[in-house]
Each structure stands twice: as structure tokens, then as C-alpha cells.
Amino acid sequence: MPQLTYLEAIRQGIWEEMEKDPTVFCLGEDIGIYGGAFKVTDGFIDRFGPERVVDTPIAESAIVGAAFGASLTGMRPVAEFQFMDFIACAMNQISNMVAKTHYLWGAPAPLVLRGPSGGYVHGGPFHSQNPEMWFVHNPGLKVICPATPYDAKGLMKAAIRDNNPCIFLEHKYLYRRIKEEVPPDDYIVPLGKAxxxxxxxxxxxxxxxxxxxxxxxxxxxxxxxxxxxxxxxxxxxxxxxxxxxxxxxxxxxxxxxxxxxxxxxxxxxxxxxxxxxxxxxxxxxxxxxxxxxxxxxxxxxxxxxxxxxxxxxxxxxxxxxxxx
Amino acid sequence: MNSLMSNHKNKPSPNGKRQHKSSTRTYSIPDYRLEVPDYIVRQVRSGDEFRYEVEGDLNTPVPPIRDSNYLSKQQCIEIYRYMLLNRRMETALENLYKQGKVVGGVYFGLGQEACSCASAYALDKDDWFAPMIRNQGSLLVRGFRASDTMMQYMAKAGSPTKGRDGTSHFGDIEKRNMVSPISMLGDLIPVLSGVALGARLQGRNIAVMTYIGDGGQSTGVTYEGINFAAVQNLGLVLFIESNLWAYSTPSEMQYRVKDLAERAIGYGIPGVIIDGTDACQVYDAAREAVERAHGGEGPTLIEAKMMRMKGHAIHDAADYVPKPLFDYWKKRDPITRFENYLVREKKWLSAKENADLIAEVERVIEEEREIAVNSPMPTPESAEGGVYCEDGCHVIKPKYGLPKVRTTKSSAGPKQTEAAVHLK
The missing domain is CATH 3.40.50.920 (Rossmann fold)
Incomplete structure (x- = not known):
């Protein structure tokens, strides 16, 4: 079984879902030719094209809004935040638009908002935060925080397939520091099981x-x-x-x-x-x-x-x- | 209005060469109004108090309705009927409020019925829209019943949100393609853009229409949403409803440009100005924008000028609005003007036919009111559940068909580069 880093496992999870399901697409800042600030989507644009790997303006509310809108048409967007700290810019979209939509008017919003969070890398106050509790306190969202490469891949695939908005927090300290055997095949780790x-x-x-x-x-x-x-x-x-x-x-x-x-x-x-x-x-x-x-x-x-x-x-x- | 969308001058020169010479660029914003009001509102001190005062010429004659380039007689009459339904529904809601049957307040689109109804009328079945609080007429055009909105206001179990939210805050992604608004302003713009993006991935260029006020357009998400649609060339049809008052704040204190349509230049998209009290102007501008969207030509910004003829909501008597302004715009009532156009000018409706139409609308509203009043209140326990989409609750599939996937063979798997990254 191949050894994958935490980051490679996340990358593989998204890649496999995009290969399998044409409704899955990515959007975010610098995710195309550059491959994302942490290179999670490196090579994606070459494989899936700019239609499914959408580079966006620096506009977090627009990214979440657009992901949500696309999800209403039956797409499964995976939106990247360059750092999860910046997700605060999109808080109204997430809290008042996305999280409440199923409860209020019965529309499912199958989207993933993902990005690096966490400290231990001397990122300073705006590149080190762990914003998970902002979302835990918003009923309607799922909040995912993997610890291992195996879980990162399986939870990512589960999040993409889930019919609810998922906040996927990738710990940036782990991205390239841990490695383990990750099955190259299709598996999920169910959400909500410790x-x-x-x-x-x-x-x-x-x-x-x-x-x-x-x-x-x-x-x-x-x-x-x-x-x-x-x-x-x-x-x-x-x-x-x-x-x-x-x-x-x-x-x-x-x-x-x-x-x-x-x-x-x-x-x-x-x-x-x-x-x-x-x-x-x-x-x-x-x-x-x-x-x-x-x-x-x-x-x-x-x-x-x-x-x-x-x-x-x-x-x-x-x-x-x-x-x- | 044939040249409506050809104003966009910010294009490469015909020979495709970049011009390095300094030059003055010119832009134009077509203004299709048959009258351009000439007044301003400002804060003045009056004794010990500050108040708003209007200054300018408020005695100009009411302009005629501009003939539509597209609408047939029957379509005009149909739009007129929706406008009547819109207003009568709101009158019924006002009465229900006075009877203590409404939970919370009532929001009115009085004076804005042409903008709500004629805009939504320009959409095709597969297009999407999202109303703002005053676009209750748009919902009627898109096939919702008056009782839906009435039950929302009364927080009834039978309301589209089953009591969980009020007003026009509901939606339907199955049949009527409507995204529910939220109370925060501007957030619908990127959402609708995303709807267009989703449809385009499924091979369809659709139009996505939403609205924002002269107050709401001040929000940052408005900029983000329009810019995203512009960059991605998505079929956003954005009505800026310049209704002069954002709650109690006049537009003079909301922005500095002369007309909000000028903002379109900054986004690199076409913008036009229309008289929002003229149903034909509203329809024509909307239709041309919808056709641009269907042709994959990108977003359009339409500024519709009118006035909010009541307070922010029913609790607000709007006594901060200078009375001459109400008098001026009352003469420009969209329904009175359209009725005059259809009955007296075009003679497409006889006096009797018009009276019959009004009576029919009143009958419909009375029936709808009955339905709404008779719907029970929700049970307390119905507050629970539905927070998440559980197994079996929705089948999610692409609305316009499975996206055609274009993959290249150039790359067998994701790259494994260990390039320079931020904060290793």
C-alpha cells in the first residue's frame, strides 16, 4: 500500500471524487495553474480543465455564494479557502444562507468548504486559527477535522458525497509531516464516528x-x-x-x-x-x-x-x- | 431600445492590437426614461431639529408609457393583472395585520409593482430568480400563490416554510427555480451567479435574476457577487431598485455616483437606466438582459428608478420623507399609469373589461386570503427536525443533465510537487 502524506491523501480524495462524479468541481483562489497555496489541487486543472477547477477573485463571500448556488442545481462544489482564517470573510453566507437553508426552506446544500487551519507553524494571528467552533455553533453544518492521512481521504470523500454543507478543516501542521499507508481504492470514513x-x-x-x-x-x-x-x-x-x-x-x-x-x-x-x-x-x-x-x-x-x-x-x- | 446592450465600449480594438497611447476612454449608460427627475434630498436644520428636505422641480408632467419592443397586447394585460394581484395582496396583508393576524410586520412593494412583475415576466421557465422583500409580485408571476405569501406572514403551518420563516423568505429548487432570500442584503447576488455556474457546467446558459436596493448595493458582497458574475461571464440579470429610501436613509447618503447604473462600468458589464414605474421599460430591459444571458454574453445591471411609497415596513409611517416627494411619485403610480395606457391610450382594455379584471383579481385575493386564514398554526414540536438533509430526504441530481466531462490524458494522477509552499 502506498505511503501518503496527509496532504496527498486529501488531494487523492478530491481527485477520485472528481474522476467518479462529474458534478464535483473545485473553486477557490489560486487553485488552478498555481495549484493552491499549499498545492492541494496541483495538477487538477491539467486533468479536469478550467471549467471544473475555477480560479476565483479574492472574494470569500462570492466563493461560498457561488458554491451554494451551484449546489442548488445539483452540483457538488468543493471550495478552497487559502487559510481557514479567511473563512470569516464569508461568515454571513455560511451562517445565514448556507447553514439555515435546509431547515428553513428544505433545500439541500451539498458543498464542501475546505482549507488549512491550525497553528504550530508560526503563521501568526491570521494564519493559525482553529475556527471550528464558529461552525459547530451553526446548526446545519458538518464540521470535519481529520488527524491522519487515512481519515483525511476517507472523510473528504464522505464530505463530498454528503448532502449537507461540510466545513473541512485540514490541519496545516500535518500536511507534510505525517505519512501512512492509504489504500489507493475507494473508501469512506463516515461522518460522526469517532x-x-x-x-x-x-x-x-x-x-x-x-x-x-x-x-x-x-x-x-x-x-x-x-x-x-x-x-x-x-x-x-x-x-x-x-x-x-x-x-x-x-x-x-x-x-x-x-x-x-x-x-x-x-x-x-x-x-x-x-x-x-x-x-x-x-x-x-x-x-x-x-x-x-x-x-x-x-x-x-x-x-x-x-x-x-x-x-x-x-x-x-x-x-x-x-x-x- | 435596440442599442440597449451595445454600449459596452471597454473592448479590445478591432484589429486586436493593444493601444499604448494614453487616451481618454468614454463609456455610456443608456437611459431609457422618458423623464429624468430633477430634485435632490438633503438634511437641513429646522429650528432645533434636523429633517430631510427636497429641492427641485416637482411639477413636471407625468411621462407616457414607452411602447414595448416585445410585448403583445395580451402580455401587457397579463403583466397588468399580476401588478393588480400584487397590490391587492398587499392591501389584504395590511388588513390582516390590522386584524392582528400577521406575526411581525408587513413589507410593501407599493409603487414598485411594475418592477417586480414585468421583470420576472421576462424569465423563461428554466431560468432562476430570487426576490427581495418587496418583490412579492415576482413570486406571483413565477407561479406561487398569494396564499403562500400570506401564510408566511401569518406564520402558518401551511406556509412554504411551514412557519419557520416569514415574508418572501422561501424558495423552490424543483419547479419554480427560486432561491429563498435572507434578511442580509446582497448575498443573493453571488448565490444566483453560482446557480448560473452550476447550470453552465451542465451545458446550459440560463438567466438568473435578482434584485438589490439602492441601500443594499452598499454592501461588500454586492461587489463580490457582481464581479464574480462578470469575471465568469455568467447570466446574472441584476435589478438595482433605486427606490430612494433605504429604511430612513435617502439615496443621496448612500452613494456618490449620479446613477447606480454607472457602477456597471466599474464591473466591465453593460448597465442601463429605466423608469421602474413603467412596466414596458422594465420588461424590455429585462428581456434583453435575459437574452444576453441565454446567449452566454454575461451579466447585465439594470437600474430601475422609482420610489418606495410606504415606510420600511408597516410600523414605519415614513414621516421622514418630504411630502412633496410622495405627491410627485404618486402621480407616477405604476398601476394607474399602465391602466391608463391599456384602457385610454391603446384601448386594449375596455372600461368594462378592466372593471371585470379588477373584480376577478379581488375575488382571487379573497379566496387566497380565506385559504391563508384557515391554515392552522404549526405545532410547537414542528420547530424540531430538518436541520440536516438526512438519508432519503432528497435525491440530488444535476438539474439540467449530467455535466459533460472533459478530461485530458496529459496527467495520469495528481501532481506530487513539493514546490515552495506557504508555512511548511
Whole structure:
């Protein structure tokens, strides 16, 4: 089986769907001859032509609007954001037009809005954000955050085939840093199903995207101390796999929620509430949060390092919770 | 109006050579009105208060209707009937509001019926449109019933959104090809452009019509949407309804150009000015723009001049509008003018036929009102569900046929370049 990077897996997922389904097309800034800022769509225009690989003006609202309009005619657009930070420019289209359309007037909007998110690359405040919660709080959207190449391809294909608007956040730190065997054939990873990235008995870390790898590294170190960590990779934040969350709490009784975005109003709060509602009696300790700070993502490497969760933070908090 | 769309001068020279000499470029915006109003509105201090004042010549005679180059007698009468339906429906809504049967407010298109009805009338069946709040007449032309809109206003279970939204906020992607508006202004423009893009990928050049006010056109997404349609050469037919008041703000405080049609020059697309109270001018401009769209010739901007003859919504008495302005535009009422044209000038309708037509419209509206009033309110539980398109809820397929895919053999798979990328 070929080894693919996270980025190559995403590329392959979109490519295969375009080969298979003529209603799939791409639009976005610099995605044609240039192949996109991160080269995800490199070579696409040569294969599929400028009709299906549409270079757009720098106009995020127009990109989302056009994708949505095309989806109403039965197309399946895949729109790229050069950085997910810029998706804020299109927030009205996404929140008020796209997300509400099925609930209000019964029109499905099968479109994918994808692009790089996340920190750890010194991108500064406008190239490092994790905007997933903006969308989790908009009923009608699906929010997808893959952690591995296998999942990235399978989730991308599932998102393209889904009949709902999907926000697909590609962690840019992972693009070229991780590699694994990815089947060259057609498979999907269903939306809304979390996975156990590591089984363990002592405590659970619930996380997703790049921090799955942070958690794995911490778990490796803690294992040497006899602390066995279970890691639940959520894969999608909407739908959120509540059942998997409850299962891991029942198993380990201790939970850390780990995420990159700011603490207040983050997914950790939501997960803690779900655990309170559904598995309170199974808890043997407080639910801990390891998160980004309540600030913008700072630029300078020492500041960014301080802002973002690190392996050492996870080890420290896990030890604390284990001994609770 | 034969030369309506030939104004676009920003083209390469006939010999195809680039001209490097500095030169003054000229553009023209055809103005098909038979009268160009001459007044301005401004803020003035009056004692301790500020108010709006109109200054200019408001005693000019009402211009005639411009004969259409395209409409038959029967088509004119049909448009006139839609305009009557539009107005009578809104009168019925006003009464329902006064009876406490409307949830929220009522928005009126009084004075704008020609623009709503004659524009939508120019669309073909496969074309798409999206109304703004005052284009309730467009919905009637496209085959929605008056009771649909009435039930929306009354938040009834039988309304197109089953109570989930009000006003003209509904749509139909199956039969009538209508995108639901949202309350934010300008967002429909890129959406409609995307509809045209989707259709083109399926091998069809369709026209996509939507509207924006002189207030709404100030939004950034308006620019993004028109520019996208222009760059992609999509069949957008955009009516800028210059109705002088954006809620309480006069157009003088909304933009600096003389006429909003001039914006078309900046987008590199044709723009025209018409009298929005003249159904024939509205239709002709719309039809020519629709034909351009069908021919793959790209977007058209049509500025329709008129006045919003009520407040922003029913709660708003519009007493900030100088009264002489209401008097001026009341004389230019689109229905009165069209009725005069059909009955007295053209004699296409006898007085009796006109009276019969009006009576028939009133009967229809009364029946529609009955249907709407008798629809039950939705159950509380019906607030739930439908957020997502679940399995089996919709079959999604290309509306105009499967896109013809053109793939080249030059590349067996995606490139695997490790070129210089941002933020590795």
C-alpha cells in the first residue's frame, strides 16, 4: 500500500471524487495553474480543465455564494479557502444562507468548504486559527477535522458525497509531516464516528486533528510511568459522536479534553456538559481542559509555543488527574 | 431600445492590437426614461431639529408609457393583472395585520409593482430568480400563490416554510427555480451567479435574476457577487431598485455616483437606466438582459428608478420623507399609469373589461386570503427536525443533465510537487 502524506491523501480524495462524479468541481483562489497555496489541487486543472477547477477573485463571500448556488442545481462544489482564517470573510453566507437553508426552506446544500487551519507553524494571528467552533455553533453544518492521512481521504470523500454543507478543516501542521499507508481504492470514513486512536485504562484524552499526535506522544511517555492513556479522536465535531465520548468515560472514569482553539466557549465545555448529562456517575475526577489561551494566536515562536498545548502540558495534567 | 446592450465600449480594438497611447476612454449608460427627475434630498436644520428636505422641480408632467419592443397586447394585460394581484395582496396583508393576524410586520412593494412583475415576466421557465422583500409580485408571476405569501406572514403551518420563516423568505429548487432570500442584503447576488455556474457546467446558459436596493448595493458582497458574475461571464440579470429610501436613509447618503447604473462600468458589464414605474421599460430591459444571458454574453445591471411609497415596513409611517416627494411619485403610480395606457391610450382594455379584471383579481385575493386564514398554526414540536438533509430526504441530481466531462490524458494522477509552499 502506498505511503501518503496527509496532504496527498486529501488531494487523492478530491481527485477520485472528481474522476467518479462529474458534478464535483473545485473553486477557490489560486487553485488552478498555481495549484493552491499549499498545492492541494496541483495538477487538477491539467486533468479536469478550467471549467471544473475555477480560479476565483479574492472574494470569500462570492466563493461560498457561488458554491451554494451551484449546489442548488445539483452540483457538488468543493471550495478552497487559502487559510481557514479567511473563512470569516464569508461568515454571513455560511451562517445565514448556507447553514439555515435546509431547515428553513428544505433545500439541500451539498458543498464542501475546505482549507488549512491550525497553528504550530508560526503563521501568526491570521494564519493559525482553529475556527471550528464558529461552525459547530451553526446548526446545519458538518464540521470535519481529520488527524491522519487515512481519515483525511476517507472523510473528504464522505464530505463530498454528503448532502449537507461540510466545513473541512485540514490541519496545516500535518500536511507534510505525517505519512501512512492509504489504500489507493475507494473508501469512506463516515461522518460522526469517532475512533480510538490508542486504547488505555487509566484516563481518556478526547481530542482531534494535530493534537491527536500530541496526545499520542504524551501517552507514549506516560506509558513508561505505567499510566495507560486512551485517546479518542473525534474526527468530526459536528456531528459529535456522543456515544464514543460516553463509552470512553465509562471505561476510564477520568477525562482530559484537549483542543487548540481558545478555551472559553470551546468544544471542551460542550463535551464536559455531555459527560455531566450522560455519564456523571462514571466520573472519578474532574474533567480537565488543555486548550489554547483566550487570545489571538501570537506570532513570535516563544509566544505561540506558550499559547498552544504542548506534549509537556498533557503529561503534567495527565499525571495530576491520574493521582486524583 | 435596440442599442440597449451595445454600449459596452471597454473592448479590445478591432484589429486586436493593444493601444499604448494614453487616451481618454468614454463609456455610456443608456437611459431609457422618458423623464429624468430633477430634485435632490438633503438634511437641513429646522429650528432645533434636523429633517430631510427636497429641492427641485416637482411639477413636471407625468411621462407616457414607452411602447414595448416585445410585448403583445395580451402580455401587457397579463403583466397588468399580476401588478393588480400584487397590490391587492398587499392591501389584504395590511388588513390582516390590522386584524392582528400577521406575526411581525408587513413589507410593501407599493409603487414598485411594475418592477417586480414585468421583470420576472421576462424569465423563461428554466431560468432562476430570487426576490427581495418587496418583490412579492415576482413570486406571483413565477407561479406561487398569494396564499403562500400570506401564510408566511401569518406564520402558518401551511406556509412554504411551514412557519419557520416569514415574508418572501422561501424558495423552490424543483419547479419554480427560486432561491429563498435572507434578511442580509446582497448575498443573493453571488448565490444566483453560482446557480448560473452550476447550470453552465451542465451545458446550459440560463438567466438568473435578482434584485438589490439602492441601500443594499452598499454592501461588500454586492461587489463580490457582481464581479464574480462578470469575471465568469455568467447570466446574472441584476435589478438595482433605486427606490430612494433605504429604511430612513435617502439615496443621496448612500452613494456618490449620479446613477447606480454607472457602477456597471466599474464591473466591465453593460448597465442601463429605466423608469421602474413603467412596466414596458422594465420588461424590455429585462428581456434583453435575459437574452444576453441565454446567449452566454454575461451579466447585465439594470437600474430601475422609482420610489418606495410606504415606510420600511408597516410600523414605519415614513414621516421622514418630504411630502412633496410622495405627491410627485404618486402621480407616477405604476398601476394607474399602465391602466391608463391599456384602457385610454391603446384601448386594449375596455372600461368594462378592466372593471371585470379588477373584480376577478379581488375575488382571487379573497379566496387566497380565506385559504391563508384557515391554515392552522404549526405545532410547537414542528420547530424540531430538518436541520440536516438526512438519508432519503432528497435525491440530488444535476438539474439540467449530467455535466459533460472533459478530461485530458496529459496527467495520469495528481501532481506530487513539493514546490515552495506557504508555512511548511
Amino acid at each position: 475512533r480510538i486512536a490508542r486504547a488505555g485504562r487509566d484516563l481518556s484524552i478526547i481530542t482531534y486533528a494535530a493534537l491527536v499526535h500530541t496526545a499520542l506522544e504524551a501517552a507514549g511517555a506516560l506509558s513508561k510511568e505505567g499510566i495507560e492513556i486512551e485517546i479518542l479522536d473525534l474526527r468530526t465535531l459536528a456531528p459529535l459522536d456522543q456515544e464514543a465520548i460516553v463509552q470512553t468515560v465509562r471505561k476510564t472514569s477520568k477525562v482530559i479534553v484537549l483542543h487548540e482553539h481558545s478555551r472559553t466557549g470551546g468544544i471542551a465545555g460542550e463535551i464536559a456538559a455531555i459527560i455531566n448529562e450522560r455519564a456523571f456517575d462514571d466520573l472519578d475526577g474532574p474533567i480537565l481542559r488543555i486548550t489554547g489561551l483566550d487570545s489571538a494566536v501570537p506570532f513570535s515562536p516563544p509566544q505561540e509555543h506558550h499559547y498552544l498545548p504542548q506534549v509537556a502540558d498533557v503529561i503534567e495534567q495527565a499525571r495530576k488527574l491520574k493521582s486524583y
